[in-house]
Every structure is written in C-alpha cells, then in structure tokens.
Amino acid sequence: MTRLHHGAAARPGVDRSLAIFGSLVFAFLYLPILVVVVFSFSGSESVGRWGGFSLRWYEQMLKNEQLLNALENSVVVALVSTVVATVLGTAAALSLDRYRRWVGRGAFDGLLYLPIIIPDVTMAVMLLLWFTSTGVIPLGRGSITLAHIAFNISFVAIVVRARLAHMDPAMEDAAADLYANRWQAFRRVTLPLIMPGVLGGALLALTLSLDDVVITSFVQGPGSTTLPVYVFGLIRRTVTPVINAVSTLMIAVSMVLVLASLTLQNRTGRRTESKGDRPMKRKPLIEKAESRENQQ
Amino acid sequence: MTLLDEKEQVVEEAVNPRLERKARKQESWRGFFHAAPAYVYLILFFVLPLLIIFVFSFGSRSNTGKPLLENWNFDSWGRLVDPLVRTIAIRSLWMALLNTAVCLMIAYPFAYWIATRAKQRTRTLLLIAVLIPFWSNFLVRTYAWRMLLGSDGYITQLGEATGLWGRMLFTQPAVFIGLLYGYLPFMVLPLYAALERMDWGLIEAGRDLYASGSKAFRKITLPLSKPGIIAGSILVFIPSLGAYVTPDILGGAKTNLLGNLLVTQFQAARNWPFGSALSGAILIVMLVATMIYFRTGGRTI
Numbered sequence: 001m002t003r004l005h006h007g008a009a010a011r012p013g014v015d016r017s018l019a020i021f022g023s024l025v026f027a028f029l030y031l032p033i034l035v036v037v038v039f040s041f042s043g044s045e046s047v048g049r050w051g052g053f054s055l056r057w058y059e060q061m062l063k064n065e066q067l068l069n070a071l072e073n074s075v076v077v078a079l080v081s082t083v084v085a086t087v088l089g090t091a092a093a094l095s096l097d098r099y100r101r102w103v104g105r106g107a108f109d110g111l112l113y114l115p116i117i118i119p120d121v122t123m124a125v126m127l128l129l130w131f132t133s134t135g136v137i138p139l140g141r142g143s144i145t146l147a148h149i150a151f152n153i154s155f156v157a158i159v160v161r162a163r164l165a166h167m168d169p170a171m172e173d174a175a176a177d178l179y180a181n182r183w184q185a186f187r188r189v190t191l192p193l194i195m196p197g198v199l200g201g202a203l204l205a206l207t208l209s210l211d212d213v214v215i216t217s218f219v220q221g222p223g224s225t226t227l228p229v230y231v232f233g234l235i236r237r238t239v240t241p242v243i244n245a246v247s248t249l250m251i252a253v254s255m256v257l258v259l260a261s262l263t264l265q266n267r268t269g270r271r272t273e274s275k276g277d278r279p280m281k282r283k284p285l286i287e288k289a290e291s292r293e294n295q296q
Numbered sequence: 297m298t299l300l301d302e303k304e305q306v307v308e309e310a311v312n313p314r315l316e317r318k319a320r321k322q323e324s325w326r327g328f329f330h331a332a333p334a335y336v337y338l339i340l341f342f343v344l345p346l347l348i349i350f351v352f353s354f355g356s357r358s359n360t361g362k363p364l365l366e367n368w369n370f371d372s373w374g375r376l377v378d379p380l381v382r383t384i385a386i387r388s389l390w391m392a393l394l395n396t397a398v399c400l401m402i403a404y405p406f407a408y409w410i411a412t413r414a415k416q417r418t419r420t421l422l423l424i425a426v427l428i429p430f431w432s433n434f435l436v437r438t439y440a441w442r443m444l445l446g447s448d449g450y451i452t453q454l455g456e457a458t459g460l461w462g463r464m465l466f467t468q469p470a471v472f473i474g475l476l477y478g479y480l481p482f483m484v485l486p487l488y489a490a491l492e493r494m495d496w497g498l499i500e501a502g503r504d505l506y507a508s509g510s511k512a513f514r515k516i517t518l519p520l521s522k523p524g525i526i527a528g529s530i531l532v533f534i535p536s537l538g539a540y541v542t543p544d545i546l547g548g549a550k551t552n553l554l555g556n557l558l559v560t561q562f563q564a565a566r567n568w569p570f571g572s573a574l575s576g577a578i579l580i581v582m583l584v585a586t587m588i589y590f591r592t593g594g595r596t597i
Contacts, residue, residue: 014509018409022422025406025480029429032440032477035450039443047443092334099327101320108331111338117530117586118579119538121555122349125562125575129352130345133365150341153334211433214540218562228435235439235545239446247436258431262424 033251040244047239057245067246069223070230073141077216077226078209081148086202088149089156090194096157097164115154123151124218131219139221147219148209155208156201163197196264203261207254349579353572361566372573381557381574388554391468392536395475396483399532400525402476403483407524408517411491423488430481438474438545445470445546466548474542479535483528490524491517530589534582554578 040058044051061067095102096109115123127147137143171193175185191198210228217229225233231246356367375381410422429437444451445465455461464470494517502512540555547553554574561571 015412018405018412022406022409025402026425028477029426029480032444033429033432033437035443036436036440046448047446049448088334088337091330095327095330099323099330102324102327102331104335105327105331108335111343112334113586115338115342117534118582119534119555121538121540121558122575122579122582125558125571126345126349127341128562129348129568129572130341133348133352146341150338153337157334207431211435213435214559228433231439232435232541235435235442239442243439244443247433247439250433250436254431254433255428258424258427262427 036244037248037251039241040248042241042244045241047241047244057241060242061245061249064242066225067227067230067242070225070227073144073224074210074227077141077145077148078206081145081152081209082202082205084145085149085152085205086156086198089153089201089205090160090198092153092157093160093164094190097161098169112154112157115151116158120212120214123147124215127215128218139219140224141221143219143221144216144224144226147215148212151212151215152205152208155204156198159201159204160194160197163194163200167193199264200261203257203264207257210250210253346579349572349576351572352568353570353576355569355572357567357569361568363568372567372569373576375570376573376577384552384554384557387551388537388539391472391475391539391553392533395472395479395536396529396533398476399480399483400529403480403487403528404521404525407484407487407491411488411494419492426481426484426488430485434478435541435545437478438542441470441474441477442545445473465546466551468547468551471543471547471551471553474546475536475539478539478542479532482531482535486527486531487521487524490521490527494520526589530585533585537581538578 039047039050041053041055042049042051043054043056092108092112096105096112099105127143127150131137131139131143137146167190171189172185175189176182180188212226213228213232216226217232220226220229227246227250231243231250234240234243351365352363353372354368354370355363355365356369356371357363376385410419410426413419413422442465443449445463446452447463447465449465452461452463452465455464464473498516498520499512502516503509507515538555538558539553540559543551543553543556544559547556558571558574558578561567561574565571
C-alpha cells in the first residue's frame with residue numbers, strides 16, 4: 001500500500017470502502033450547492049424546474065435597488081470590521097504569545113475564546129439589549145460594524161496565534177542584537193513572518209462578516225440591512241429564482257476568498273522556506289570542490 | 297550548558313535583583329498594553345452585554361411589551377420549566393446530540409480517509425475540497441436544501457419515485473438534514489487535524505506486537521484522536537443547540553427549536569425578560585459544555 005501513510009496500511013478492501021464513502025461525503029457536500037448554481041441560470045419561473053439557459057435572474061438582481069443597497073452595506077461593514085478586528089486581534093495574539101506574565105492574562109485568554117463558541121442567537125440578543133439600553137449608539141451600520149468587530153477579533157487572534165506559535169522567537173532576539181529597536185524588529189522581522197497568519201485571519205474575518213445573518217438582523221436599523229439578512233427575508237417570504245442568482249454570487253465570493261487565503265499562505269510560506277534553504281543549496285558545491293581537491 | 301554558565305547566571309541575579317524585577321515589570325506592562333485595545337473592546341461589546349442579559353432576565357415588562365427595569369422578579373426563570381418550553385428544550389437537546397453523533401460517525405471515517413493519503417499534495421487538495429463548502433455562506437447552504445426538499449425538489453421526486461419518502465420540507469427530518477449539512481465540516485476539520493499529526497509508526501509498532509487491525513485502532517488511533525473528537529463535538533453541539541436559521545427555513549411550527557423560541561421573544565412575542573432568561577440558560581449550558589471540554593484536556597479549536 002504505497003498510497004497510504006507508512007504504518008497506516010489497512011487491508012485493501014477497507015481502504016477501498018473508505019474511498020467510496022469519502023466520495024459519497026464529497027457528493028453530499030457539493031451536490032446541493034451545485035443545484036443552486038445550475039438553477040440560477042435557468043429561465044424558468046419555477047425554482048426547481050429547468051427552463052433553458054438564461055441570465056434573466058442576474059439581470060433582475062442588478063435591477064433590484066434594495067438588494068444593491070444591502071450589498072453596499074455588507075461590503076462597507078465587512079471592510080471596516082475586518083480592518084479594525086485584524087489590528088486588535090493581531091495585537092492580542094502578540095500579547096498572549098510573546099508576554100507570558102501580565103495582570104489579567106489568564107482572564108483575557110479565556111475571554112478571547114468566548115465569542116467563538118457562544119451561539120450566535122445569544123450574542124445577537126445580548127448586543128441588542130446592550131445597544132438599546134445604553135442608547136449611545138443608534139441601531140444601524142455603526143452598530144452592525146461594532147458587533148462584527150466583537151466576534152471577528154477572536155477569530156483573527158486565534159489564527160495569528162497559531163502562526164506565532166510556529167515562529168522562532170530567536171529571530172526577534174537576533175534583530176535586537178543587531179540594534180533594531182522594538183518597532184523595527186516588529187516591522188522588519190515579526191510582521192513579515194506572521195503575515196500569512198494575519199492575512200488568513202483577515203480573510204476569515206471578511207468571510208464571517210459577509211456571512212452573518214442572525215447577529216446582524218438583531219442589531220440592524222432601518223435601511224442598514226446587509227445582503228445575507230435581505231436574502232434571508234426573501235427566502236422566508238417568497239421563493240424566487242433571484243435567490244439562486246444572489247446565492248451563486250455569494251458562493252463565488254467565498255470561493256475566491258478561500259482560494260486567495262490558501263494561495264497567499266502557500267506563496268508566503270514558500271518564500272520564507274527558500275530563504276532558509278539557501279545555505280543548504282550551497283553545501284553540495286562546497287562538497288564538490290572538496291572532493292575535487294581530494295582528487296588532485 | 298556548563299557549570300560555569302550557571303554560576304555566572306546566579307551571580308548576575310544576586311547582583312541585580314532590582315534591575316531584573318524592573319525588567320520583568322516592564323515586560324508585564326508591554327504585554328498588557330498590546331492586549332489593552334482588544335481587552336477594552338471585548339469588555340465593552342462582549343462582557344457587559346453578556347451581563348446585561350441577566351439584568352433584563354429579572355426585569356418585567358409593560359402592557360405594550362416594553363421591557364422595564366423595575367419590579368424585579370424570578371418569573372422569567374420560572375417559565376423555563378413550562379411544559380411548552382420543556383418540550384422545545386428537549387427537542388433541541390435531542391437534535392443537537394443526534395446531530396453531533398451522526399456528524400461524528402460520518403466525519404471520522406471521512407477525516408481518516410483524507411489523513412491516511414500518503415502524498416501531502418493529495419491531502420491538501422482534499423482538505424481544500426472540504427474547506428470550500430465550509431467557507432460558503434451558511435444561509436445559502438441551508439437554502440439549497442429548501443430547493444431539494446420542496447414539493448418539486450429532486451430529493452422529493454426521488455423519494456416519490458422509489459416510494460420511500462414524501463415531501464420532507466417543514467418537518468423534523470428536514471431540519472435534521474439541514475443541521476447535519478451545515479455543521480459536518482466543523483467536525484471534519486478538528487478530526488483531520490488530530491489524525492494528520494498522528495505518528496503512524498505507533499500503529500506499526502502495535503501491529504508488530506501482534507495487535508489486530510481493529511485492536512490497534514481502538515487502543516492507539518482512537519485515544520490519540522480524542523482531542524479532535526472532543527473539539528469537533530463541541531463545535532457541532534453548541535451551534536446546533538442554538539440553531540435558528542436552519543429550523544426557520546427548513547422547519548415548520550412543530551419543529552421549533554430553542555433558537556426560534558428565543559428569537560420570537562424579541563420579535564412577535566415581545567417578551568424581552570423571558571427571552572433574556574432563555575439566552576442566559578443557553579449560555580450556562582454552553583459554558584458547562586465548554587468547561588468539560590477544557591477539563592478533558594483538548595485545546596485545539
């Protein structure tokens with residue numbers, strides 16, 4: 001069994017049935033999405049019946065002003081919340097990874113995990129109560145953005161922290177030995193090394209913000225509806241193929257985001273690797289020279 | 297590390313205890329300052345809102361449904377044991393447990409299959425294939441099932457053709473399929489992470505010592521993948537328990553889960569105190585579940 005990990009050799013029969021099972025799971029994961037995408041190009045009024053290739057639902061989508069307004073809200077909220085959450089989350093990850101002892105560290109460590117595991121209905125309720133009872137921030141784009149930052153900080157911090165855990169702290173010491181001040185060491189050494197983590201976290205935050213339905217629907221105000229909340233309303237009220245078109249758009253956006261995050265991480269990872277490899281590559285040359293000397 | 301080094305260190309410490317303490321204090325302040333913006337933010341927009349739930353849950357409401365922070369009482373908490381609430385709570389708990397169990401049964405062999413591919417490239421590609429639906433919009437993925445399970449959906453047609461099932465939309469099975477589909481990737485990813493970093497040489501060693509394949513699996517693979525099982529179960533159980541979008545789109549009046557009951561309190565029913573008590577209760581269940589998770593030693597999310 002060369003295809004398997006060394007030592008994990010299962011009987012061929014077991015492996016074959018695992019492969020069949022795996023393909024079935026992939027079919028289960030992909031077919032429903034595929035049906036939505038295919039039917040977004042159907043000309044038929046009925047959602048589930050094929051009516052020939054047509055782009056009419058995309059046309060209708062682009063003519064729907066409420067929908068475009070919701071899309072604009074989504075993009076603004078997602079961009080602002082991602083930028084803020086990335087800065088705050090990265091700083092939080094640095095403080096937890098680099099500084100082992102400070103007042104309140106343990107509590108902060110636990111607190112940072114909470115927004116991730118809390119059910120979104122609960123978070124929605126508590127933020128609604130908070131915004132309405134304090135009354136400082138009116139419900140609208142602002143409150144939606146603040147709510148999104150609150151859950152995004154944690155996701156960014158976790159992704160960046162995982163990256164920091166793989167980084168050699170000696171790199172920063174080396175920079176300090178070469179008279180770099182703290183900011184220079186961070187800017188020139190730490191930040192480039194953790195960049196894939198920071199970007200990965202930012203893309204995750206962007207996706208989560210663009211996807212959120214429950215929290216946003218609670219803390220939104222008049223006119224500030226985001227795209228998923230608008231679509232949710234559509235699904236509840238009527239069944240129209242326009243939903244297929246919007247869904248396809250949203251799937252396309254998330255696919256671009258995943259692939260972007262993966263290639264980014266891959267590329268940056270390879271670059272740092274090749275830098276490290278350079279002395280290794282020189283070694284054979286030296287060996288060659290040595291052996292030539294020996295021959296002489 | 298020679299004896300000399302150690303001696304030098306000891307001498308240095310003895311000479312400069314104050315400097316050392318000062319440096320340590322400085323480091324401590326630096327750590328705090330890095331975290332401070334996020335810390336303050338989370339206290340403002342997470343901790344205080346979390347606490348306000350409990351404040352409102354003891355409040356009352358006016359005739360028009362306006363929440364009032366006076367006439368403090370325990371009525372909302374008392375209502376949690378109402379037969380109606382209890383039925384929904386038990387249904388939610390049962391759905392969440394069932395979903396966690398089925399997700400585990402499907403995800404384990406699936407993650408095992410991906411993790412045992414020898415080529416790193418194959419593993420990465422398969423993992424990306426899992427990530428894409430995982431990152432796709434949850435609402436869209438739920439909506440897909442509304443299409444498939446509706447009266448002229450493909451699954452319904454298939455069921456009618458074979459005579460095995462009829463239209464499932466707005467029934468309990470539909471909600472279950474939606475939850476399974478929505479949260480399956482949450483189970484696959486931690487399981488894969490646990491299995492992928494496993495040392496397969498251990499299995500080989502076990503087999504060398506005449507353990508059967510299934511015994512090696514039970515005694516080595518299963519215990520080593522336990523953190524993944526626990527993390528995945530938490531990641532599926534908690535959102536399933538608080539599910540709102542799935543039962544709302546795929547379920548009907550008789551399949552309401554806790555999430556629906558909760559949202560209704562803030563919309564149609566306008567009973568904020570009871571809604572607050574309900575979210576408080578969900579929160580407590582969630583915290584207990586997470587504490588069990590951290591107790592059992594898993595740390596990977």
